[in-house]
């Protein structure tokens with residue numbers, strides 16, 4: 728079975744290939760197929776974007792495809808930035824701009840009400856099937872950035888039960904408990920079942 732990974736992000740491709748290693752799959756990434764368009768993430772939900780990306784690439788290539796989409800959902804902001812996480816403070820927002828905007832908006836919100844979660848949705852689209860799985864990591868927004876990691880909202884996302892922000896964790900530690908790690912673990916089970924049953 729062939730599987731097209733609908734991402735050009737080399738770090739994500741490496742991570743996904745490692746997780747899917749050992750399964751009877753031929754993995755191809757969008758980065759290896761020049762000419763594929765950048766799919767616009769304009770759906771209103773993470774599910775919608777993940778399915779749109781996977782479906783577009785499946786329709787263009789005929790190869791069963793998987794795609795993911797992630798959002799940070801902050802309760803005191805009614806679930807924002809959510810599906811807009813990458814461009815929360817504008818179309819050219821840097822990670823730092825986005826982090827500063829979140830901290831500004833939560834300035835007067837007490838610790839107990841700063842609860843949040845990261846949610847990743849992974850979608851699979853083939854000729855006969857559209858399937859999504861999700862992974863969630865619970866936490867809360869810290870009062871200020873902590874840790875040396877600089878990816879996205881990592882420095883202000885304190886993971887429940889650890890006392891650490893994601894930026895204070897090693898990559899291994901983070902992958903074990905992260906939204907993406909959990910979603911991928913479910914996806915691996917789903918694909919494994921398909922390869923075992925030939926469905």
Ligand code: IMP
Pocket residue numbers: 795796797798799812813814822878879880881893905907
């Ligand atoms: P994407 O759907 O994986 O591109 O993620 C959308 C946005 O969510 C990114 O631009 C980051 O700002 C944020 N994000 C996604 N995953 C993480 C993470 O593991 N840590 C911190 N921020 C993340």
